[in-house]
Amino acid sequence: xxxxxxxxxxxxxxxxxxxxxxxxxxxxxxxxxxxxxxxxxxxxxxxxxxxxxxxxxxxxxxxxxxxxxxxxxxxxxxxxxxxxxxxxxxxxxxxxxxxxxxxxxxxxxxxxxxxxxxxxxxxxxxxxxxxxxxxxxxxxxxxxxxxxxxxxxxxxxxxxxxxxxxxxxxxxxxxxxxxxxxxxxxxxxxxxxxxxxxxxxxxxxxxxxxxxxxxxxxxxxxxxxxxxxxxxxxxxxxxxxxxxxxxxxxxxxxxxxxxxxxxxxxxxxxxxxxxxxxxxxxxxxxxxxxxxxxxxxxxxxxxxxxxxxxxxxxxxxxxxxxxxxxxxxxxxxxxxxxxxxxxxxxxxxxxxxxxxxxxxxxxxxxxxxxxxxxxxxxxxxxxxxxxxxxxxxxxxxxxxxxxxxxxxxxxxxxxxxxxxxxxxxx
Numbered sequence: 001x002x003x004x005x006x007x008x009x010x011x012x013x014x015x016x017x018x019x020x021x022x023x024x025x026x027x028x029x030x031x032x033x034x035x036x037x038x039x040x041x042x043x044x045x046x047x048x049x050x051x052x053x054x055x056x057x058x059x060x061x062x063x064x065x066x067x068x069x070x071x072x073x074x075x076x077x078x079x080x081x082x083x084x085x086x087x088x089x090x091x092x093x094x095x096x097x098x099x100x101x102x103x104x105x106x107x108x109x110x111x112x113x114x115x116x117x118x119x120x121x122x123x124x125x126x127x128x129x130x131x132x133x134x135x136x137x138x139x140x141x142x143x144x145x146x147x148x149x150x151x152x153x154x155x156x157x158x159x160x161x162x163x164x165x166x167x168x169x170x171x172x173x174x175x176x177x178x179x180x181x182x183x184x185x186x187x188x189x190x191x192x193x194x195x196x197x198x199x200x201x202x203x204x205x206x207x208x209x210x211x212x213x214x215x216x217x218x219x220x221x222x223x224x225x226x227x228x229x230x231x232x233x234x235x236x237x238x239x240x241x242x243x244x245x246x247x248x249x250x251x252x253x254x255x256x257x258x259x260x261x262x263x264x265x266x267x268x269x270x271x272x273x274x275x276x277x278x279x280x281x282x283x284x285x286x287x288x289x290x291x292x293x294x295x296x297x298x299x300x301x302x303x304x305x306x307x308x309x310x311x312x313x314x315x316x317x318x319x320x321x322x323x324x325x326x327x328x329x330x331x332x333x334x335x336x337x338x339x340x341x342x343x344x345x346x347x348x349x350x351x352x353x354x355x356x357x358x359x360x361x362x363x364x365x366x367x368x369x370x371x372x373x374x375x376x377x378x379x380x381x382x383x384x385x386x387x388x389x390x391x392x393x394x395x396x397x398x399x400x401x402x403x404x405x406x407x408x409x410x411x412x413x414x415x416x417x418x419x420x421x422x423x424x425x426x
Contacts, residue, residue: 035051035143036142036144037051037145038144039069039145040146044064046061051121051124053142054111056110056271058137059111059124060121060122069127069128071084071131072084072086080094080095080096089130089131090102091103093122094112096112096114108281110126129181132148132149133146134147149181156183156185157187157349157351158173160172161425161426162423162424163385163416164422166390166391166392168389168390168397170385170389170397170399171194171397171399171426172413173190173284173400175285175402176284176344176345177284177286177402178278178279178283179278179279179284180282180345183284183349184282184287186284186287193398193426194288194398199297199398200288200300201299201300201397201398203308205299205300208301208305217305217306217309218309221309221310222259222263222312222313230256230260230261233260233317233321241332245271260313260320262312262323265320265327266312268324268327272331284348284400300397315368356406360374360411361408364409374408374410377405378410379410381412382412382415385397385416386419386421
């Protein structure tokens with residue numbers, strides 16, 4: 001079983017843990033050595049101040065990057081704002097601000113543009129992806145690559161079902177929480193169903209969770225308070241592997257000593273998915289959350305962030321150590337991960353229900369993990385969806401939860417069908 005990658009299909013907690021990891025542990029307090037930037041196989045020639053990686057974000061001098069990508073630059077020195085124009089694309093950034101703008105739509109950045117020794121630096125991933133490039137990063141060679149994407153032949157199929165009862169309609173969408181832009185566009189049926197819905201229901205309503213609250217909950221449930229540390233709870237060899245990963249990322253080797261194995265496992269997971277070019281902010285649930293905020297559609301949380309944190313914290317010491325061991329194995333040998341994020345993404349794009357059902361069955365091999373992650377939570381989700389369907393209000397609900405919650409012997413779709421509802425593939 002692959003704990004780490006499969007979590008992209010059934011737990012929202014990774015989204016905020018990604019921000020937690022980035023802000024607290026992602027990189028050294030000073031910029032890493034100069035990085036090489038390669039666009040479609042050709043290194044960018046940069047004189048003067050060089051690109052660097054800081055706190056997990058790659059920064060590149062503005063002018064040579066825009067020149068290489070053929071982006072026309074407009075700079076307002078007094079307002080410290082810059083605008084890039086390429087065809088029908090307009091991107092706008094402001095020095096010191098983590099909010100950018102793409103064709104009039106606000107986009108949250110992982111880090112703000114900055115001026116270093118008189119040179120303006122911009123976050124490379126944002127600029128690259130906004131202009132249609134796939135962005136990759138090789139830690140071993142300190143190289144950032146931008147590769148032109150082949151236009152997607154057709155929209156992603158994904159997983160969606162429709163249920164109707166008592167004048168109410170529920171659209172069930174199986175999400176992948178950590179994604180990339182290759183998963184878009186979605187089928188028109190998604191957009192139409194979302195537009196018709198009176199409510200958006202998610203695992204967790206992230207509009208109700210700020211980073212400070214999330215961090216305090218991680219500290220409350222994920223930090224040792226009995227005087228012990230991480231190395232008292234895992235094998236000496238596993239602890240050695242933890243410190244080796246931290247050292248490789250220029251992080252203090254004891255930086256995670258106070259944290260429980262489940263937190264360390266999740267942090268390492270966010271490091272790897274980020275290194276591989278995947279981002280929680282591009283997840284399917286986040287996509288519809290952004291749309292709901294923009295259209296002022298009411299949002300319902302099926303669970304709370306604290307409930308998800310408590311679930312991880314309830315895992316036995318043995319399960320936590322096993323999770324961490326597997327996460328590190330995947331981190332060190334990503335090519336051997338048969339349920340890697342690339343494979344999960346392809347499964348979602350193709351709407352492959354057979355593989356999705358098989359993955360749910362695979363998780364059932366670990367009774368403790370399966371019960372907490374799927375069986376118990378699926379029962380709660382199915383109960384709430386049943387409430388929507390039996391409501392006298394005659395409303396439409398667009399429900400987006402991790403795809404692994406949907407199928408299998410305890411899946412939400414399975415439970416609804418067993419309860420007498422007709423659930424159609426949509």
